[in-house]
Amino acid sequence: MTRSLLTGLKRGLKHRCPNCGEGRLFTSYLKVRGTCEACGHENGRYPADDAPPYFTILIVGHLFIAPVLLFPFIWTASPFLVVGTVVPALAVVTLTLLPFVKGAVVGAHWATGTVKPLQ
Numbered sequence: 001m002t003r004s005l006l007t008g009l010k011r012g013l014k015h016r017c018p019n020c021g022e023g024r025l026f027t028s029y030l031k032v033r034g035t036c037e038a039c040g041h042e043n044g045r046y047p048a049d050d051a052p053p054y055f056t057i058l059i060v061g062h063l064f065i066a067p068v069l070l071f072p073f074i075w076t077a078s079p080f081l082v083v084g085t086v087v088p089a090l091a092v093v094t095l096t097l098l099p100f101v102k103g104a105v106v107g108a109h110w111a112t113g114t115v116k117p118l119q
Contacts, residue, residue: 005111012107013100017041019110025103032106046109047116052102059101060094 008018017023023038030052034044068074074082109115 003111003113005108008107008109008111009104010107012103012105012110015099015103017043018046018107019043025106026099030099030102032102043106043110045115046106047114048102048105048109051105052098055105056094056098056101059097060090064090064093 007021011018011021012025014021015025017025017033017036017038019041020036020039023036023041024033025043027033032043032046032048035042068086074086
């Protein structure tokens with residue numbers, strides 16, 4: 001069975017089982033469902049570990065923080081005002097993006113066949 005990386009990424013970004021695309025991938029915010037409710041595929045065996053936070057920080061840093069540094073507001077306003085407005089906004093963006101990135105990482109692991117080693 002050939003597994004497409006693009007299919008795994010798309011299904012993961014939608015928070016769906018990478019195998020069937022029907023079942024939910026998460027039981028809560030970032031907890032991967034052990035087995036798919038639709039097809040019975042074992043999704044808990046795909047190791048996400050530190051990749052989702054790393055990629056999320058990389059995305060937020062390049063797409064949000066770098067452009068924000070171009071606004072004169074950052075350099076001329078009071079540091080308390082800047083921190084009070086920019087940090088909460090970045091926290092919301094980061095926490096919103098994290099489950100999508102984790103789903104994509106699980107989908108990529110499904111496509112490449114990377115599984116946790118037996119312990």
